Amino acid sequence: MIKIPVSILFTLMILIVSCADKASIKINKSVNDDSLNYRGPIIDMHVHAYNEVNPLFGRAMENPLTGKVYMGAKSVQIHQQETLAKFKQHNIVKAMVSEYPEAWYQTSPSTVLIGKGQGFSIEHLRSLHQQGRLHVLGEIAPNYDGLMATDDSLTAYYDLAVELDIPIGLHLFPGGPPGGAYFAYPKTRARLGKPLQLEEILFARPDIKIYIMHAGWPFLDEMKALMYAHLQVYVDIGAISWGLPRKEFYHFLQGLVDAGFGQRIMFGSDQMQWPTTISEAIEAVNSASFLTRQQKADIFYNNAARFLELPADEINRHKKL
Numbered sequence: 001m002i003k004i005p006v007s008i009l010f011t012l013m014i015l016i017v018s019c020a021d022k023a024s025i026k027i028n029k030s031v032n033d034d035s036l037n038y039r040g041p042i043i044d045m046h047v048h049a050y051n052e053v054n055p056l057f058g059r060a061m062e063n064p065l066t067g068k069v070y071m072g073a074k075s076v077q078i079h080q081q082e083t084l085a086k087f088k089q090h091n092i093v094k095a096m097v098s099e100y101p102e103a104w105y106q107t108s109p110s111t112v113l114i115g116k117g118q119g120f121s122i123e124h125l126r127s128l129h130q131q132g133r134l135h136v137l138g139e140i141a142p143n144y145d146g147l148m149a150t151d152d153s154l155t156a157y158y159d160l161a162v163e164l165d166i167p168i169g170l171h172l173f174p175g176g177p178p179g180g181a182y183f184a185y186p187k188t189r190a191r192l193g194k195p196l197q198l199e200e201i202l203f204a205r206p207d208i209k210i211y212i213m214h215a216g217w218p219f220l221d222e223m224k225a226l227m228y229a230h231l232q233v234y235v236d237i238g239a240i241s242w243g244l245p246r247k248e249f250y251h252f253l254q255g256l257v258d259a260g261f262g263q264r265i266m267f268g269s270d271q272m273q274w275p276t277t278i279s280e281a282i283e284a285v286n287s288a289s290f291l292t293r294q295q296k297a298d299i300f301y302n303n304a305a306r307f308l309e310l311p312a313d314e315i316n317r318h319k320k321l
Helices: 006-032 074-088 102-107 122-130 152-162 193-204 221-228 247-257 276-286 291-306 312-319
Strands: 042-049 059-064 068-072 092-099 114-117 136-140 166-170 208-214 233-236
Touching: 006 122, 042 074, 042 291, 068 276, 074 092, 074 102, 074 247, 074 276, 092 136, 102 114, 114 122, 122 152, 152 166, 193 208, 193 221, 221 233, 221 247, 276 291
Parallel strands: 042 092, 092 114, 114 136, 136 166, 166 208, 208 233
Antiparallel strands: 059 068
16 A cells, blocks of 8 residues: 655645635635626516505505515605616616506606506507507506406407507416405405416417516416417516515526526516615526526516517617616
């Protein structure tokens, strides 16, 4: 047996430990290095504006899933100011703003995309589009009315999206806050949120520009099946980016990315009454160690720019900001 001098063994041990430390530093850097964060332009495909007193304005709300407490904006005006300030802070260059975005559009017409849902008649929506005051049909949220997305009352909205050649944002689930069916939204049902109900709608309208809000959570397998079968389907991440425990959000997001759908996932904050959640949603994506810098860029901007068919000069202008 060959005997190795103690001095040589000692030197080898030092080298091994040193290499291990360097490897550990490298791994930690890859996970925590701030340089991996995306800092370019962002398109937010899921924003809300209000025009009246909201019962959650100025009130604290605790999320029972995460324990976090959110304070609602104090008024409609402050809600607008705080949300637009978040746009500026995070370089959000486009935002689909639904419900009552008119005042926001007047303030920032190059940023705000006007969205309107099924609460308006087809004739009114067509008129708004002719006036240049409708850019997205959304959000369309039948679950709140206890309806499936296939309900006959919605057929005209899908057809209108195709006729006008504009995107449609469809909210399947979740139906409001945890347990919301017991107080805020008594008609909503979890079973009405399954993504595969959309198949015949899609087959009948292969050219429809449709995205599923909240990425069809929690029906991951159904969402993967739908996106596999129908290449025109996109998703936004919506409130699951901040409303769910981080581990669950990452499980769902990574499931879609690992299945090959990373180029059809779009950022959406669904900030509702809490503009601070925009920052939280952005941080959640940037902190996802399983995403590459390119995948983050796709989620934050590239996928939505393609989906919205933004002109090349506008994309170039955004990326120079």
